[in-house]
Amino acid sequence: MILTMSSNLKKYFIITYGCQMNLHESEKIAGILSSMGYQSTNNENDADVIVFNTCCIRENAEDRAEGNIGALKKLKRTNKDLIIAVGGCMTQQKGQAEELKSKFPFIDIIFGTHNLEDFKSLFLQKISGKKKIIAVEEKEGPVKEGTPTTRTSFPNAWVNITYGCNNFCTYCIVPYVRGRERSRKMQDVINECKQLIKDGYKEITLLGQNVNSYGNDIDDENTNFANLITEISKLDGNFRLRFMTNHPKDFNLPLIKAISSSSKVCKSVHLPVQAGSNRILKLMNRRYTREDYLEKVKTLREYIPDIAITTDIMVGFPTETEEDFNDTVDLVNRVGFSGAFTFIYSRRSGTPAATMDGQIDEEVSKKRIMKLIDLQNSINREQSKEYLNKTIEILCEGYDEKKGAYLGRDTYGRMAYFTSPVDIVGQFVSVKIIKTGGISLIGEIVNDK
Numbered sequence: 001m002i003l004t005m006s007s008n009l010k011k012y013f014i015i016t017y018g019c020q021m022n023l024h025e026s027e028k029i030a031g032i033l034s035s036m037g038y039q040s041t042n043n044e045n046d047a048d049v050i051v052f053n054t055c056c057i058r059e060n061a062e063d064r065a066e067g068n069i070g071a072l073k074k075l076k077r078t079n080k081d082l083i084i085a086v087g088g089c090m091t092q093q094k095g096q097a098e099e100l101k102s103k104f105p106f107i108d109i110i111f112g113t114h115n116l117e118d119f120k121s122l123f124l125q126k127i128s129g130k131k132k133i134i135a136v137e138e139k140e141g142p143v144k145e146g147t148p149t150t151r152t153s154f155p156n157a158w159v160n161i162t163y164g165c166n167n168f169c170t171y172c173i174v175p176y177v178r179g180r181e182r183s184r185k186m187q188d189v190i191n192e193c194k195q196l197i198k199d200g201y202k203e204i205t206l207l208g209q210n211v212n213s214y215g216n217d218i219d220d221e222n223t224n225f226a227n228l229i230t231e232i233s234k235l236d237g238n239f240r241l242r243f244m245t246n247h248p249k250d251f252n253l254p255l256i257k258a259i260s261s262s263s264k265v266c267k268s269v270h271l272p273v274q275a276g277s278n279r280i281l282k283l284m285n286r287r288y289t290r291e292d293y294l295e296k297v298k299t300l301r302e303y304i305p306d307i308a309i310t311t312d313i314m315v316g317f318p319t320e321t322e323e324d325f326n327d328t329v330d331l332v333n334r335v336g337f338s339g340a341f342t343f344i345y346s347r348r349s350g351t352p353a354a355t356m357d358g359q360i361d362e363e364v365s366k367k368r369i370m371k372l373i374d375l376q377n378s379i380n381r382e383q384s385k386e387y388l389n390k391t392i393e394i395l396c397e398g399y400d401e402k403k404g405a406y407l408g409r410d411t412y413g414r415m416a417y418f419t420s421p422v423d424i425v426g427q428f429v430s431v432k433i434i435k436t437g438g439i440s441l442i443g444e445i446v447n448d449k
Contacts, residue, residue, distance in 0.1 A: 319358035414440075
């Protein structure tokens with residue numbers, strides 16, 4: 001079926017929850033709709049199609065999604081032709097599609113993580129007259145290439161290299177909603193990166209639930225993550241390469257050497273530790289110890305002395321004692337992270353941790369996380385002082401209307417704000433830092449590159 005669009009172009013509105021993977025998958029949904037003649041709108045009241053790309057990592061993400069879906073009931077009532085679609089991790093959970101159908105009978109299309117690439121077919125079925133479509137595949141299939149993408153993050157571009165996860169951390173729902181690990185072919189990834197550089201993108205971020213395990217499912221010893229970033233680094237052009245997220249158990253010496261030997265790979269590594277207590281790490285099924293983690297940090301800094309290391313830390317995991325928490329505080333002090341995403345453990349139905357004894361009182365968890373945040377903020381303030389009066393290279397990523405300044409990051413991932421009389425988004429610029437705060441910097445352009 002071919003859509004014939006009138007001069008009154010139809011419009012889509014996409015609401016995204018969750019991680020960078022979801023952001024990139026929303027770009028694919030946008031690409032599919034754009035290829036059918038639809039255009040983007042920032043106003044849901046103007047939309048002919050509204051798509052929710054959901055997350056279920058934490059319960060509050062589901063609650064927000066359901067709240068916003070429910071709020072569309074009135075809009076659907078006044079606009080009978082409005083198509084509402086819901087996809088993503090939340091819909092992939094067992095029984096969730098039927099529950100959504102029951103709660104919100106005005107939803108037109110429900111799809112899962114395993115068949116996002118089939119969204120065009122599902123959408124065509126709907127506009128051809130089918131009343132309601134529920135299409136959630138129980139099992140993941142092979143990697144599909146060629147899905148059109150409408151990118152929204154210039155000058156940065158997301159590139160998936162793996163899908164799914166094999167780690168089964170006891171607190172995490174991802175393996176159940178994303179399926180087993182599947183790697184893209186190396187040449188397909190390289191070709192995509194090559195085209196992005198040709199199109200003017202200046203920073204590429206490789207994505208996977210665990211990028212370090214890239215290639216483990218492919219019968220080719222040369223297909224591994226260290227080799228992949230080495231080959232991408234050889235591509236012509238002035239660009240940066242980042243990747244996330246890493247798993248400490250798979251973060252190895254060949255990868256460290258690959259990072260250190262490339263001028264294009266950013267000197268910033270996100271290495272989620274989650275906890276500093278060996279007892280808690282074992283309960284989480286993380287498959288490394290604090291000693292393993294600290295040894296990898298030591299090796300990283302031997303090869304790349306100025307490497308910036310960021311992390312994820314969870315507090316309030318079942319049975320966590322003050323001693324366990326203090327082990328985490330000690331590890332944070334030892335490593336000196338350049339940034340930390342801190343979370344209170346969120347009980348997720350369907351995961352082993354949800355049924356563990358010893359669930360921690362919320363007030364206890366809140367006190368612990370505030371202590372951790374205060375500690376990390378103090379570390380960041382001290383690190384920021386080292387930038388004062390230094391000139392650094394920044395990739396300008398955008399303009400902050402509230403601050404009235406352009407913004408961008410250096411190779412270490414540190415954000416800086418600065419002014420410019422002309423639009424410099426997408427350019428590398430030299431910025432002298434004249435003021436430091438917590439995690440962000442304020443500077444002035446020295447000269448354009």
